[in-house]
Amino acid sequence: xxxxxxxxxxxxxxxxxxxxxxxxxxxxxxxxxxxxxxxxxxxxxxxxxxxxxxxxxxxxxxxxxxxxxxxxxxxxxxxxxxxxxxxxxxxxxxxxxxxxxxxxxxxxxxxxxxxxxxxxxxxxxxxxxxxxxxxxxxxxxxxxxxxxxxxxxxxxxxxxxxxxxxxxxxxxxxxxxxxxxxxxxxxxxxxxxxxxxxxxxxxxxxxxxxxxxxxxxxxxxxxxxxxxxxxxxxxxxxxxxxxxxxxxxxxxxxxxxxxxxxxxxxxxxxxxxxxxxxxxxxxxxxxxxxxxxxxxxxxxxxxxxxxxxxxxxxxx
Numbered sequence: 001x002x003x004x005x006x007x008x009x010x011x012x013x014x015x016x017x018x019x020x021x022x023x024x025x026x027x028x029x030x031x032x033x034x035x036x037x038x039x040x041x042x043x044x045x046x047x048x049x050x051x052x053x054x055x056x057x058x059x060x061x062x063x064x065x066x067x068x069x070x071x072x073x074x075x076x077x078x079x080x081x082x083x084x085x086x087x088x089x090x091x092x093x094x095x096x097x098x099x100x101x102x103x104x105x106x107x108x109x110x111x112x113x114x115x116x117x118x119x120x121x122x123x124x125x126x127x128x129x130x131x132x133x134x135x136x137x138x139x140x141x142x143x144x145x146x147x148x149x150x151x152x153x154x155x156x157x158x159x160x161x162x163x164x165x166x167x168x169x170x171x172x173x174x175x176x177x178x179x180x181x182x183x184x185x186x187x188x189x190x191x192x193x194x195x196x197x198x199x200x201x202x203x204x205x206x207x208x209x210x211x212x213x214x215x216x217x218x219x220x221x222x223x224x225x226x227x228x229x230x231x232x233x234x235x236x237x238x239x240x241x242x243x244x245x246x247x248x249x250x251x252x253x254x255x256x257x258x259x260x261x262x263x264x265x266x267x268x269x270x271x272x273x274x275x276x277x278x279x280x281x282x283x284x285x286x287x288x289x290x291x292x293x294x295x296x297x298x299x300x301x302x303x304x305x306x307x308x309x310x311x312x313x314x315x316x
Contacts, residue, residue, distance in 0.1 A: 018311040019126050020134045023143045023180035024206065030310075031184055035151055037315050038299075038306030041078075049079025050314035054110040058084045058136075059101075061116040066273060067136050067144070070300040071113055071308075078305055078314075083109065098122075102129035111312055132311035139173055139237075145272050146177040147303035149231075150185055152296040156268055157228055161186040166227035166263065168192045168220040168253045169280055171199035174233045174272055179203050183212035190215040192223035194249040220253045224263040230255055231270045232280045247279070255281040260290060268292045 023031065041048070056075045058068065072082050090101065102125045105112055112129055114122050115136035126133040135143055153160050164187070167175050171193045179199060182189035183206075191199065191214065198216065207214045217223055224230050235250045260267060269281070269291045277283045286293060309315045 017130065018132050018313065020132065020143065020307050020311050021122065021126060022135065022141050023146060023177060023184050026184065028184050028186070031147070033315070034306040034310045035147060035154075035303065036306075037309050038147070038151060038302045038304075041305045041309075042299075042302040047077055050309055051075065051110075051312055052079035054078075054080040054312055055108070056080060056082050056308070057105050057109040057112045058082055059090070059112060059114045059116075060084070060086045060136075061114070061118075061121075062137065064115055064136070066297055066300050067113075067115055070304050071136070074301050074305040075308060078308060080110075080308075098124040099128040101125065102127075102133075106130040111308070134307060134311060137173065141177045141180070142174045142272070143177050143180070144300065144304055144307065145174060146181045147307065148296060148299040149178075149270060149272070150181060151299045151303050152270065152292055153229055153268070155295065155299075156292055157266070163187045163229070164190065164227045164264075165229045165231060166190045166192065166220075166223040167231050168223060168255055168259070169232045169250055170197045170235055170237070172197075172233060172237050175199055176203050178231065179207050179212065179214060182214060183207050183210050186213075188213040188215065190217060190223040190227065192217050192220045192253055194218070194253070196249060197246075220255075220259055221262055224259055224267070227263045227267055229268050229270060230260060230263050233272055234274065234276055235280050236276075250280070254279065255285055257282065257284050257288070260285055260288075270296055273297055 058071055075082050098121045106129045109131060111132040113134040113136045114125055116122060117139045119138040119140045122135055122138050150160055167178055175191060176199050178189055204214060232255050235247060267290060269285055271281060271293045273293060275281060275286055285291060
């Protein structure tokens with residue numbers, strides 16, 4: 001009876017559900033609160049278990065290494081449990097709508113994470129779920145990655161507010177979340193991309209309307225001058241078609257040792273991984289002293305623990 005009452009209360013209170021879909025959905029103070037909690041979890045000498053008795057559903061429509069392991073380990077470290085679902089495990093692979101999936105899972109679990117190509121599926125899932133929904137990646141954004149990236153920058157170089165970050169390469173989903181992060185965390189972002197692969201104008205317009213310091217240029221060499229952080233990503237995402245023209249467009253934006261020398265003397269290098277060595281970045285850079293990519297990967301675990309604790313109400 002108590003479990004049934006709990007779910008009934010959840011259905012009636014869905015308007016207050018704490019989803020984590022995009023950085024733009026939050027004010028700066030809320031995002032900073034999640035990062036503060038993440039840092040506390042990372043530094044704690046004794047593990048805390050604020051999510052004991054809670055269950056997280058992990059839904060994967062795209063392959064994953066860091067997202068799956070970091071969410072699964074993070075949830076267990078917080079005292080909770082996980083259920084992992086792939087497309088072949090779910091009836092969504094046979095045509096069940098995200099809305100119906102959301103209604104059912106909301107009666108079983110306490111939160112849902114979805115990793116998908118289609119942002120419309122994420123939005124429909126969140127609209128009909130009565131438990132928190134977390135964006136584990138879509139074709140338009142990757143907010144969990146950016147929480148880890150901001151956390152990593154600040155561990156190595158102090159507050160990110162007022163700093164200069166340079167993005168070199170494709171204006172993909174991660175680049176779009178960097179744009180949102182620049183607004184919410186108050187740093188300057190220079191985007192060096194081919195004209196054909198720039199982020200959508202809609203996200204640029206949103207950033208500028210909200211006071212974002214976003215610079216769009218065509219030269220990686222110009223973008224990195226004075227940057228404290230240089231960032232790139234794979235030239236071909238999982239939803240993209242690999243072709244010679246795409247590689248030709250992006251070749252001038254490859255991050256090399258020569259390019260890093262044009263950045264600030266203490267600049268760090270970031271990449272969300274997996275990496276294609278010799279394409280978007282040389283092995284010399286990613287394995288070099290300026291690279292923080294493996295700290296960045298580790299911080300997916302800690303940053304997501306902050307997100308999990310926040311969405312499930314374990315922190316205010």
